[in-house]
Amino acid sequence: MTSPTALDGAILAALPAGGQVLSVKRHGKTNWSTGFRIDVVIDGEKHEYFVKIVAQKEYVGMSEAEYEGQSALATYIPDNTVAPVAWGFFDRDTSKSFFLTHFRHLSEDTPSASDILAIVKKLHLSSASPTGKFGFHVTTFYGPPPMINDWTDNWEEYFTRQFRANLVYAQQERGEDPELQDLADEFIRKIIPRLLRPLQTGGRNIKPTLCHGDLWDGNIQIDVKTKQPILFDSCCFYGHNEMDLQCMGDPRYALGMDFISRYKDEIGASEPRQDFYDRHALYAIRNNICTAGMWPQWAPLLTTAKEEMRRLLSKYPDGFDGFKEEVVCSC
Incomplete structure (x- = not known):
């Protein structure tokens, strides 16, 4: 046309x-x-x-x-x-x-990490869910896979149903993988509760924040006229702000773990803070599963996801039952 x-x-x-x-x-x-x-x-x-x-x-x-x-x-x-x-x-x-x-006339040059961080900080700190819940008012899409955006007060519930759906999608596209499914069943039973349930228990809570949803260097370019970084190709939902970093830490992306650490230092980690990097690993596993399903050349990411699931299962063999509140000395 x-x-x-x-x-x-x-x-x-x-x-x-x-x-x-x-x-x-x-x-x-x-x-x-x-x-x-x-x-x-x-x-x-x-x-x-x-x-x-x-x-x-x-x-x-x-x-x-x-x-x-x-x-x-x-x-x-x-x-x-x-x-x-x-x-x-x-x-x-x-x-x-x-x-x-x-x-918009966009340059393919990746904006500086500082410029991206400033925009993400503004988005995450200033936005709030219109319902006070996690979700979105329409179905959005992470590439082909649809997001299950039904409103819920419970972030663990929101993420778990999405994780399950993404596992189904990846196996529809790449073939059934009993090893992946068995590993994921244990992972869902133990690790998702261990890393996400503490966010909303023990007197803690998180604000449903507007997330771009597919935030990586390929979806951020510079406007030639305004010189401003422009975010596009979104997959929006109101969720845990840290999930918006799911695409950024892996070495295949331009920003990497240095950006993740800068985000933690400048914007802050949700409590319990000691789980920040493992929560990031959890969200990155979900991204790898989706990417493997979308693109045949990235099918090996399913192996990466399995390795990370095994690592976290070894670290937290008792799941949420093994969670211990951090004791802060007041002396």
């Missing part, structure tokens, strides 16, 4: 009234969506838009998800997001959908 006349009527209706479409050019593609730049003249002035088209019926909800997620992010970090314009279903075929935003 490179001709203005090829644009679906729903997309044309979402553009400003009275505008003339000059050109439609391909701009980016994933396995589940295709992007186009649309140049429009309005009252003699040129404007640029970006539309992402989801043409596979099973992923049609992605457009609404991105619209709602980016809208939520723009509430707290308006200078650092791709602010949405519209979303909708095609007039000609409601099994297809689109997400429309203003086009």
Whole structure:
């Protein structure tokens, strides 16, 4: 689709009234969506838009998800997001959908760790769930896998149901793995409660924070005009802020564990603080399982996930029953 006349009527209706479409050019593609730049003249002035088209019926909800997620992010970090314009279903075929935003000229250079940290800090400290619960008001997508965003007061419940669903997805894509499933069953029974239940017991609690949900260097680029880092391709939910770091610690990402430690030092770790790095490992396991399911070349990450699960099971063999409150000397 490179001709203005090829644009679906729903997309044309979402553009400003009275505008003339000059050109439609391909701009980016994933396995589940295709992007186009649309140049429009309005009252003699040129404007640029970006539309992402989801043409596979099973992923049609992605457009609404991105619209709602980016809208939520723009509430707290308006200078650092791709602010949405519209979303909708095609007039000609409601099994297809689109997400429309203003086009930004982005540099692929990764912003500095300090700049990213400042934005993430602002997002995590200033945002709050509209319901006071964990979840989101629409289904969002971590690539193809949907997030189970039903509202809940319990973070352990939210994460556990997502972890289970991601295990199913990975094995649907890469084949059944009895070793992985047996290991994961014990992991779910012992390690998830051990690392997440203390966040909301013993007088402790955590605030449901707006998370970008897929925060890694590939989804953060620099606006050539404003010089500001821009966060895009979100998978938003209100959750434990530390889960937003799930993609950042592994060596395959640009930021690495130094960024994780800087986050801990500047923004702080949830109590119990001594579990911070193991909670990060838990969230990273979930990311590795999803990534292995999405991309065949990353299938070996399932082995990495198994190794990490074994490590944590060895460290916490008694699960939550082995949790001991940290004793602080008042002398």
